[in-house]
Amino acid sequence: MRLGPNEDLIEGLDQAAAQLGFRRALVRSGLGSLTDATFEGEAGTPRRLHGPAIEILAISGEIALDDDQAGPSAGVSGLVGDTTGAVWSGRFVSGQNPVCITVEAVLEEILAVKT
Amino acid sequence: MSAPVVATRRVLHPGHARAERVVTAVGPRARRALVWLGEGQTLKAALVEAFAVFGAHFGAFHLLGGRLCVAAYHTAVPDDGSARAVEYGAPTEIAGGATILRATGSFGNDLSGAPLIHVHGGLSDRLGCTHGGHMNPDLCVIGSGGVRAILMLTVGFAQVVDRETHFSLFFPVSEALRDEPVEDFGDHHRSRGERAVGAE
Numbered sequence: 001m002r003l004g005p006n007e008d009l010i011e012g013l014d015q016a017a018a019q020l021g022f023r024r025a026l027v028r029s030g031l032g033s034l035t036d037a038t039f040e041g042e043a044g045t046p047r048r049l050h051g052p053a054i055e056i057l058a059i060s061g062e063i064a065l066d067d068d069q070a071g072p073s074a075g076v077s078g079l080v081g082d083t084t085g086a087v088w089s090g091r092f093v094s095g096q097n098p099v100c101i102t103v104e105a106v107l108e109e110i111l112a113v114k115t
Numbered sequence: 116m117s118a119p120v121v122a123t124r125r126v127l128h129p130g131h132a133r134a135e136r137v138v139t140a141v142g143p144r145a146r147r148a149l150v151w152l153g154e155g156q157t158l159k160a161a162l163v164e165a166f167a168v169f170g171a172h173f174g175a176f177h178l179l180g181g182r183l184c185v186a187a188y189h190t191a192v193p194d195d196g197s198a199r200a201v202e203y204g205a206p207t208e209i210a211g212g213a214t215i216l217r218a219t220g221s222f223g224n225d226l227s228g229a230p231l232i233h234v235h236g237g238l239s240d241r242l243g244c245t246h247g248g249h250m251n252p253d254l255c256v257i258g259s260g261g262v263r264a265i266l267m268l269t270v271g272f273a274q275v276v277d278r279e280t281h282f283s284l285f286f287p288v289s290e291a292l293r294d295e296p297v298e299d300f301g302d303h304h305r306s307r308g309e310r311a312v313g314a315e
Contacts, residue, residue, distance in 0.1 A: 002134070002137045002272075002286050005200075005279065006125045008206075015137045017232070027312060029175050030269065031235040033191065033201075035126050052126055053191040053201045057235045057247045058219045079217055079237050083185045083192050087216075088235050098123045100201065102277075102284045104221045104233065106175045106267055107222025108145060 001105050009034065009056075009097035010076055022108040023066040023079050027076055030059035032103030037080050039090025046093050053100040055081040059092075063107065076089060128279040129198040140287035142270030152181070153264040161250035163230045165299035166222055173271025173290050178236060182264030183255050186213035186238055188248035199281045206251050212258055213238035217251060221285050223272035231274055233285055252281060 003012040017025045033053040041047040061076030077091045140222040148169055154160035184284055187206040192203040218236025232252040240243055272285035 001137065002284070004136045004138075005128055007136050008123070016139050019137060019139050020141065029177060029219045031221065033231065035124050038123075052193060055190065055235050055248050056219075057237045058217045079247065081188075081190065081237070083190050085188065085190055085246045085248050085313070087245040087247040090137075096123050098125060099284055100126055101280050103286050104175075104272060104287070105276050106270065 001107060002058050003032070003103040003105070004063070005099050006012060006035075007099050008095050009099060009103060010092055010094040012057070012103065013076065013105065013107070014065065016105075017063045017065060020071065020109070022063065022107065022109045024073075025063040025107040027059055027061045027063065028106040028108050030056060030078070030103060030105035032056050033100040034080070035100045037088070037099045038093045040086070040093055046096060047090060049082055049088055051083060052099060053083065057081055058089070059105070062064065067095060094097035126200045127199050128280045130281060133277075133279050134185065135149065138286055140289040141313065142289050144269060146268040148266045148268065149268060150264050152257050152264055154257050154259055154261055156257050157253055158183070158234065158255040158257060158262075159232045160255055161262070162220070162222065162264070163263065166268075169266070169268055169292060171266070171268040171271070172224065173221075173273065173288050174222040174269075175267040175271060176220045176222060177265050178215050178220070178234075178298075179263040179265060181215050182212060182258035182260055183238070184212040184258035184261070185254060185256035187251040187254040188236070188238070190248045190253060203249060205234050205250070206254055207246070208254070209238060209240050209246055211241040213240050213246065214261060216245065221272045223274065223285055223288065225274045226276065226283060231285075233272070273287065281282055
């Protein structure tokens, strides 16, 4: 899959899963760039890395479009590099990770989830 | 208590936005292969050879670990002199090479049909400091002991001129459908299992 500029990383992964008819999916790989990156922080305060461009080095996690049926998902976490090459990591906050140029990712459908 | 709402920034690109924002292709049966990439080869040469062993023209991959005796990467920043939103700078070479912490990549054809590697990774230098960015697969050379990689076959990417960003970018393509006729969709891309080819 490919996400275009200014799409949100997490919302875009959800949308791709929905387009493909996946209720649950693993994020097998992903790379690309973000305008800014926002990770979950302590006490609910997001941690923001300012770009552009923040390079996505690796992402992994779980897409769940059926939270009510199989429990919550692990979310999507990743490793990113800032404009100086320094590396940061964390769990991405939905709606706060806009794509800068492009994101390429591979999703794999999960057919059964044991609750 | 709900999470704080943080405004997000948008990047202005030089071209018109594509109609389709999320493009997908489907590989009906996922296949994977675990391989060693051999010492002394460039990262690009080793990966192209590894995919060729399995007859794959498109794919994705992870580098799980190993050593690069030459390690070089790029970062991107805004450039007032460019029409594009950001530009990649000259490569940063890590003195003494690097250990791969994790790297992720896409494999496919460039605009001429030749193999193309797009890879980003986190690297550790000889002092244990981390570096990360857009790895240069032509400059990176595999070090002693090789590099372990897992290849994802059957789905991958093909390069397309993107009028929105003015970069040539990878769009998804399914190995299962690669022999089907390629049509020119301009700035519109078909989704869901159909070959995503467009622009010039």
